[in-house]
Amino acid sequence: METPAIVQVTKLEKTYRLGNLTVSALRGVDFTLQQAEFVVITGPSGSGKTTLLNIIGTLDKPSAGMVTIDGEDITSMKDGQLTKLRRHKIGFIFQFHNLIPVLTALENVELPLLTAGIKPKAARERASLMLERVGLKERLSHLPDELSGGEQQRVAIARALANHPKIILADEPTGDLDTKTGSEVVQIMYEAAKRENASVLVVTHDPVVEDRAEKLFEMRDGMITRASQQRTPRESYRLRAIEPVPPEPARSLSQPN
Ligand SMILES: Nc1ncnc2c1ncn2[C@@H]1O[C@H](COP(=O)(O)OP(=O)(O)OP(=O)(O)O)[C@@H](O)[C@H]1O
Ligand SMILES: [Mg+2]
Numbered sequence: 001m002e003t004p005a006i007v008q009v010t011k012l013e014k015t016y017r018l019g020n021l022t023v024s025a026l027r028g029v030d031f032t033l034q035q036a037e038f039v040v041i042t043g044p045s046g047s048g049k050t051t052l053l054n055i056i057g058t059l060d061k062p063s064a065g066m067v068t069i070d071g072e073d074i075t076s077m078k079d080g081q082l083t084k085l086r087r088h089k090i091g092f093i094f095q096f097h098n099l100i101p102v103l104t105a106l107e108n109v110e111l112p113l114l115t116a117g118i119k120p121k122a123a124r125e126r127a128s129l130m131l132e133r134v135g136l137k138e139r140l141s142h143l144p145d146e147l148s149g150g151e152q153q154r155v156a157i158a159r160a161l162a163n164h165p166k167i168i169l170a171d172e173p174t175g176d177l178d179t180k181t182g183s184e185v186v187q188i189m190y191e192a193a194k195r196e197n198a199s200v201l202v203v204t205h206d207p208v209v210e211d212r213a214e215k216l217f218e219m220r221d222g223m224i225t226r227a228s229q230q231r232t233p234r235e236s237y238r239l240r241a242i243e244p245v246p247p248e249p250a251r252s253l254s255q256p257n
Contacts, residue, residue, distance in 0.1 A: 004071055006166055006199045007033035007056055012065035014051050014222075025051040026062070027222035033167070033199050038190055040210055041203045043219030049203035050171055052219070056201065057090055057169045058082045070166060087116050091160030091198070093189070095172035097152045099144040099159075105131060106140040109159045116163055130158035133195070134188050135244040150181035151245060157189050161196050168193055170202040174209055183208045184243075 014026040025048045033039055043049055054060040056067060058074055067074050070089060074082065099108045109127035114120065131140055134154040144152055153173060160168055173189065174182030186209050193200045202209055210216055218226040 003035055005032045006035050006070055008068045010066045013063045015063045024222055029224055033201055035199055036197050037214050038200045039215045040213035041217045041219055042210060047219040048222040049219055053169050053171050053203050058086050089166050091165040091168045093156050093160045093170040093173045095175035097156035099152060099155055101144050104141045104143055105155045108155055109162050113162055126162055130162050133192055134158045138245055138247040149177050150185055153185045154188055157192055161192050165198055168198050168200045172204055174206045186212050
């Protein structure tokens with residue numbers, strides 16, 4: 001029996017109106033994300049990738065069409081319901097990690113758990129476990145600007161997965177990283193999501209991310225124009241252990257980064 005899709009997008013349209021100018025960002029998108037799959041959408045700048053991701057993530061509303069998440073139609077939901085759905089079912093990873101600068105790595109991962117009503121002790125345990133899984137056991141008490149770009153993105157991955165979401169939405173997650181770091185981050189995102197049985201939808205220009213895709217789609221002018229099934233079977237990716245970041249000697253507080 002076929003399992004129901006986690007995300008089902010049907011005839012999705014989004015039109016922005018700026019004065020008397022209208023921009024059709026999405027022009028009839030049909031798209032399906034199945035459970036635990038790793039799907040990548042590429043496409044030129046302005047083709048509608050972020051718009052699609054934000055609508056699926058309930059951060060933006062469509063002009064027409066339907067989106068269901070885990071079987072529920074989100075287009076008819078009230079804001080309160082959407083907030084709840086977002087908090088419990090969706091994790092976000094952005095190009096610029098959006099970590100809170102005054103909170104440590106551990107506190108950044110804990111925060112969404114506490115907001116979702118998890119008890120402090122359980123939140124701390126879960127956050128530590130997630131950071132350990134992304135190789136950052138030795139960086140729990142670092143502030144974001146005491147971490148490298150790749151490490152910051154690992155924290156963002158741990159944070160996105162902390163609350164057992166069914167869906168991870170990532171917008172250019174490697175956009176700010178060099179190729180090697182980007183490749184590590186994609187691998188970590190892949191492994192961590194698989195472990196949690198989460199579905200991942202990534203939009204990107206980065207060929208490193210495309211290489212990891214189980215399904216690859218292309219967007220152009222607000223439409224999905226090409227869908228290719230990836231040649232390599234997904235099992236072959238589930239291999240590499242995540243390399244932990246080693247401990248580092250204590251630094252003096254006055255020392256610049
Ligand atoms: N808030 C907005 N108001 C008006 N137009 C918008 C808004 N957001 C996006 N657009 C327009 O919608 C179209 C799609 O934008 P979108 O951000 O989805 O593209 P993208 O594929 O993510 O591009 P990039 O690869 O550069 O991030 C663009 O033409 C953009 O100018
Ligand atoms: Mg974009």
